[in-house]
Amino acid sequence: MENIEIAGVLTDVADLLELQGANPFRIRAYRNAAQTVEEHGTPLRKLVDGGADLTDLPGIGKDMAQHIGELVKSGRLTLLSRLAEEIPLSLIELTRLPGLGAKRTRRLWTELGVETIAELESAAKESRIEALAGFGKKTQDKILVAIDRYRHRQGRMKLGDADQHVQPLVEYMRGHETVREIEVAGSYRRRKDTVGDIDLLVVAVEPGAVTEHFVAYPDVRKVQSSGATRSSVILSSGLQVDLRIVRPESYGAALVYFTGSKEHNVKLRTRAVRRGLRISEYGVFRGGEEPDDNDDPWVGEFVTGSNEAEVYGVVELDWIPPELRENRGEIEAAERHVLPPLLVLGDIRGDLQMHSAWSDGKETIETMLEACAARGYEYFAITDHSKALAMTGGLDTAKLREQWVEMAEVADRHSEIRLLRGMEVDILVDGRLDLEDEMLAELDIVLVSVHSRFDLDPAEQTERILKAIQHPQVNVLAHPTGRQINRRDPMQFDLDAVLQCAKDNGVAVEINAHPDRLDLNDVHVIQAREHGCSFVISTDAHRVSDLDLMRYGVEQARRGWLEKQHVWNALPYEILTRLLEKGL
DNA sequence: GCCGTTTTCGGCCCGACTGTTTTCAGTCG
Secondary structure: OOHHHHHHHHHHHHHHHHHHOOOHHHHHHHHHHHHHHHHOOOOHHHHHHOOOOHHHOOOOOHHHHHHHHHHHHHOOOHHHHHHHHHOOOOHHHHHOOOOOOHHHHHHHHHHHOOOOHHHHHHHHHOOOOOOOOOOOHHHHHHHHHHHHHHHHOOOOEEHHHHHHHHHHHHHHHHOOOOEEEEEEOHHHHHOOOEEOOEEEEEEEOOHHHHHHHHHOOOOEEEEEEEOOOEEEEEEOOOOEEEEEEEOHHHHHHHHHHHHOOHHHHHHHHHHHHHOOEEEEOOEEEEOOOOOOOOOOOOOOEEEEOOOHHHHHHHOOOOOOOHHHOOOOOHHHHHHOOOOOOOOOHHHOOEEOOEOOOOOOOOOOHHHHHHHHHHOOOOEEEEEEEEOOOHHHOOEOHHHHHHHHHHHHHHHHHOOOOEEEEEEEEEEOOOOOEOOOHHHHHOOOEEEEEOOOOOOOOHHHHHHHHHHHHOOOOOOEEOOOOOOEOOOEOOOOOOHHHHHHHHHHOOOEEEEEOOOOOOEOOHHHHHHHHHOOOOEEEEOOEOOHHHHHHHHHHHHHHHHOOOOHHHEHHHOOHHHHHHHHOOOO
16 A cells, blocks of 8 residues: 555545544644645555554654554554545545535535435526525525536646636736736745645735726636635636735745645644744734634734745745745754755756657657757757557667767757757566667667556566666666656656666656646655655757746646755766766 | 644634524635
8 A cells, every 4th residue: 555545545534534523623634644644655554564653754643653553554444434434435536626624514414415426416506405494595506517517627737827827917917007926826936746725925006906906807717705815716718816915024935835735834824822922924923813704814923924034034044945845854954954955957968868750749859959958958869669659759770870870960069058869768568678788888868768568567577677777777767666747657666666776777867848748756766865866857859949848847846845966957068978977 | 633942631723704693604726
């Protein structure tokens, strides 16, 4: 059982407890434990098998350790089975609908017998929901809209897609004369690989006018709510955008608050409370009564709030880059002034995976060269597919030799950038490589990757990849898990074993920067770093414009705490080529 | 259910908006 599955079970328990009306702090304990499990680098089953004490992990106490142990050993959890006898598991899905929480869902179940989305839809269409006390016609209508939207757009939007919708909106909002500051907060600012909703934060002198301007944005399909400080709309893409308008003195505090993550904020506030301070989206306050539901949030002495660094400063922390705000140790590092100097886009000296028209790319080698040179790169690699990928026009030995002739000619015409002769060689189903050894030896850089049989039994898949990366000519394991966000799940295999093997054999692991892949992801990057791996960040470009996707890879690297020295293509050409020769 | 450089008991982050409400519950982020 993988960590993500264990976390899923603990989350199910939390949801069922919530439907039961259990102690909210007990519920939170299960959610906290789920987060710890999901983000833990190595599989917990290994820790359990090794007899490690799980209660050393944050948020894992005696009970949680026992639950995890049971899950690892039997794949089942008695507690969950017992809860599921009392409350249908299918209700969990209902609570995912916006507007339906645990309490309303429970009432729909007990009073109307609703257990599934389909039954909920029938109940709404038959006007049985508006007849319940405390529910009304509007609530019933909202439920129908929510069901429709749920079916239309499952899951989260890819970060790259979100950028397409968000950038024009930001430009539009910036165009309003009363907007002083504007920033997109939330997981978008943290550069998470997918985003749920968009949180737009604005400082403006006339909130009313800005709100009107916002809801009048041409791409708005539906206005969900609209108030003095907060409005929410759905764009035609289905993306929800929440606008928050704050005063200048609160801008930094609001940025912290709405950038999150939730777990990061909780820790930050707890830290403030210990110092007799209260951090809200309005600022940092000292003293004063805790504001109740309808109280003025401005009670107490206003300490600071206009900029982020000061908010962190009053709780004795260095400013933390948004990409790190996931409660993965960044607060502790900020306290000790040891936050890493994260990689930046400007550190990148070359791009080590791209395709040309020789296989499935759209451009000539020379066009790609000129585009790379225009981006100021010191070097780049052409890495077309090998012959197993027939549909991409993968190159066989004869074609590859022909390509080398053209590469040499192009390189002769250009001294401004170094061209590395590379290939993305397919890992065949038995772990052999799709190119002869003598050809591999003549390449400057050899990438290997899986493009077939993603469904292999995990043990076989692991063996296949291990065999491939132990080949002495291999330099980079490209898109290691094979995932395509919202389209194809990562392959099942022992990533830990592969990472260790890569490290031992001088093979770098790729962060594929394409926003459809982002593979390795942030959590895997942290995991790979713990194994001591080196990294390559590549765009996998198939056309010139794809070269600009590099920033997405750098963002995920930052989320994985990477610095310049961890990344091969942030190193000078001379050092890179030495690493590629693997000391042979 | 977890946790402790104030604590092994008593805390656990905070506020806005909506809808159905005569004073507030539920939900969300």
